[in-house]
Amino acid sequence: DIEQAINSALEIVTIRRFASIPRPVIKDPANPVSLRGALARRRENPEIVAKYGLAADLVETATVLFAERHGGKLPNAEAFRAAIAPYCPTKIAKCENNCRYRSADGSCNNRIHPEWGTTFSPQTRFLPPDYGDQFDIGVVPRSTSVTGHKLPSPREISNSVHDAGMTAPRDHIYNINLMHFGLVIFHDVISTPLRQALARRRENPDIVAKYGLAADLVETATVLFAERPACFPFFTLPGEFSHTCRSFVRSEIAPSQGCLPGPSNQMNQKTSYLDLSLIYGNSIEGEQRFRQFGSEGEQRFRQFGPGHPDSFDATLNIFHVIFLRENNKILRDLKHLGWSGDSLFKETRNIMSAIYQHIVYTEYVPAVIGQDAMLRYGLKSTRYGHNTMYNPKSDATTSNVFATAAIRFAHSTFDTFEKDVIQGFSPETFQNYSNIVTNSPSSSTLFTRFQSKTDRFMTDFGRNKLWESEPKNSVDTMSFDIQRGRDHGLPSYNRWREYCGLKPILHFGKGIMGFADHTIGATKALSSVYRHPDDIDLISGAMTERPVSGGIVGPTFACLLGEQFALFKTGDRFFYENDFYPTGFTKGQLRQIKKQSLSSVMCRHVNIPAVPQNAFISPKAGEPLVPCMTFPKLDLREWALHGRD
Ligand code: HEM
Numbered sequence: 001d002i003e004q005a006i007n008s009a010l011e012i013v014t015i016r017r018f019a020s021i022p023r024p025v026i027k028d029p030a031n032p033v034s035l036r037g038a039l040a041r042r043r044e045n046p047e048i049v050a051k052y053g054l055a056a057d058l059v060e061t062a063t064v065l066f067a068e069r070h071g072g073k074l075p076n077a078e079a080f081r082a083a084i085a086p087y088c089p090t091k092i093a094k095c096e097n098n099c100r101y102r103s104a105d106g107s108c109n110n111r112i113h114p115e116w117g118t119t120f121s122p123q124t125r126f127l128p129p130d131y132g133d134q135f136d137i138g139v140v141p142r143s144t145s146v147t148g149h150k151l152p153s154p155r156e157i158s159n160s161v162h163d164a165g166m167t168a169p170r171d172h173i174y175n176i177n178l179m180h181f182g183l184v185i186f187h188d189v190i191s192t193p194l195r196q197a198l199a200r201r202r203e204n205p206d207i208v209a210k211y212g213l214a215a216d217l218v219e220t221a222t223v224l225f226a227e228r229p230a231c232f233p234f235f236t237l238p239g240e241f242s243h244t245c246r247s248f249v250r251s252e253i254a255p256s257q258g259c260l261p262g263p264s265n266q267m268n269q270k271t272s273y274l275d276l277s278l279i280y281g282n283s284i285e286g287e288q289r290f291r292q293f294g295s296e297g298e299q300r301f302r303q304f305g306p307g308h309p310d311s312f313d314a315t316l317n318i319f320h321v322i323f324l325r326e327n328n329k330i331l332r333d334l335k336h337l338g339w340s341g342d343s344l345f346k347e348t349r350n351i352m353s354a355i356y357q358h359i360v361y362t363e364y365v366p367a368v369i370g371q372d373a374m375l376r377y378g379l380k381s382t383r384y385g386h387n388t389m390y391n392p393k394s395d396a397t398t399s400n401v402f403a404t405a406a407i408r409f410a411h412s413t414f415d416t417f418e419k420d421v422i423q424g425f426s427p428e429t430f431q432n433y434s435n436i437v438t439n440s441p442s443s444s445t446l447f448t449r450f451q452s453k454t455d456r457f458m459t460d461f462g463r464n465k466l467w468e469s470e471p472k473n474s475v476d477t478m479s480f481d482i483q484r485g486r487d488h489g490l491p492s493y494n495r496w497r498e499y500c501g502l503k504p505i506l507h508f509g510k511g512i513m514g515f516a517d518h519t520i521g522a523t524k525a526l527s528s529v530y531r532h533p534d535d536i537d538l539i540s541g542a543m544t545e546r547p548v549s550g551g552i553v554g555p556t557f558a559c560l561l562g563e564q565f566a567l568f569k570t571g572d573r574f575f576y577e578n579d580f581y582p583t584g585f586t587k588g589q590l591r592q593i594k595k596q597s598l599s600s601v602m603c604r605h606v607n608i609p610a611v612p613q614n615a616f617i618s619p620k621a622g623e624p625l626v627p628c629m630t631f632p633k634l635d636l637r638e639w640a641l642h643g644r645d
């Protein structure tokens, strides 16, 4: 029976994968989806994404076929695993026993589960998914209200709850560095590819012939678009955008280790660990490309841009430029100390990742979730010395709810300033970043300019003008965030409140069992668009909460961010504070790393005489300016004494 289900699924999936989202639709410059396509483009290994996606689709389809024939029962896991084995990609070869350094793709970080946190993993779940299909497998996204009606259109929610008008409130403390550093973390730990056709008709005439697909397949794309499981369009009011029907492509899914049957989980094409894989690559090939070209990184970008097959995976970002410069500096210094070859590169990455993790846990996360949550989730780094919190049972794989909702709180913090720097992924844009970083007048803006306040509001730019290719042809980030949550089957806001130990909201009032964490304005906005409190999408419910004390997000996101950052720490055998031999740092080395801060790093590479003590706080908010000369240099002498090669 299982074999029968798998065979039928194989046939369905091959046709569907071939036919879904023909490339012309993705490439069409007039279609905003093409631009989202640029964001979620398949990065270092598009063939592997396709292979894993196909396998996951096969698992999903076979699971559903079996469940339909067996009154909703799922197939036996072991029997299913055996039957699907010929189609299930295996990932991990063998782990070296005494490897001192991280692997390029995150494998072997956890010794018992070497696949945890690796590139192409399925995103993990803190709560089981709530999809729209009968068996909660994922064939249909979450789309129905508990009242039986359809859920409101994401654009309707965006309009009622998240519209800031022309100017969104500004933060009074945090500058735009905070938003930009968040982007680094985001691109380090998550990238969800979109579903895509396996091959073009022209390139694959055999498949066309075999399955008798219509020759005008590509031309009929628009008709097929709405019918396929890859598509999940939503509607906007007439006049708002050029089309009332907004195309939306669902995320790619990934199989579990062994392709076990069960609900679908979306793919992550990054390593989950905080290992700066956005710079160094997420695969052996990606890392090799970096090593080949990395030292000339900046010039390389200018020449080719990050999209070029010759350039490594990149995020255009102010900090990308700064980190490349810091990488090259450490590389030079270690070389002087006698390091060479493989260990020169690997130790440089090791030090870079350590400084970066130190900034994440002592500067970024506390600013976002506040000191209480830092304590509650065990996130505080110690001032001096080691602090081993590693737990081999912690799975650091980036979770679905973190990527699809919690860390996207930051979508409320960007502003029109970004217009100049994110319009595309081109060498010119990179040049722009490079100039901003280097030239004093604009680099001081990084520190002084307040970011948009973290609240329920998104700027006009983010909600109405993003990637505008022609008038009214643009993306509403908020609508996409809401729709993406439904695509991924994220349970509704109330379920996450329960998960976090907060009381679910039972009615649209303020009083007991009502909206305790929301302002009256937010409560009104939510009740004007949702039929029932149980329908509220997580991102909308959480972004409307009042911030926790000392943080910028509300209690639900503080909890979900806190849990994920705890896993990034306790689930990383190479976490910078771990006292492990031979992978950890010595006490002396750690002392040097812990003297560093984002401001000290920025001082080394930004042409500016003084910076705020805390790089995320604007001097206009009273943060003292400190002359760059007084920040501790990165002293690598400890690496000479204890150099291991
Ligand atoms: C420069 C300003 C930014 C713009 C214009 C922007 C816009 C977008 C858009 C349009 C999407 C796709 C939505 C979807 O289809 O699901 C997206 C995804 C995402 N954004 Fe942003 N964003 C910005 C900054 C940030 C920041 C600062 C963070 C985090 C601190 C962040 C985190 C994310 C995450 C995690 C995703 C999902 C990525 C994936 O799973 O592949 N974004 N963003």
Ligand SMILES: [Ca+2]
Residues within 6 Å of the ligand: 188, 189, 270, 271, 272, 273, 274, 275, 276, 277, 278
């Ligand atoms: Ca990573």
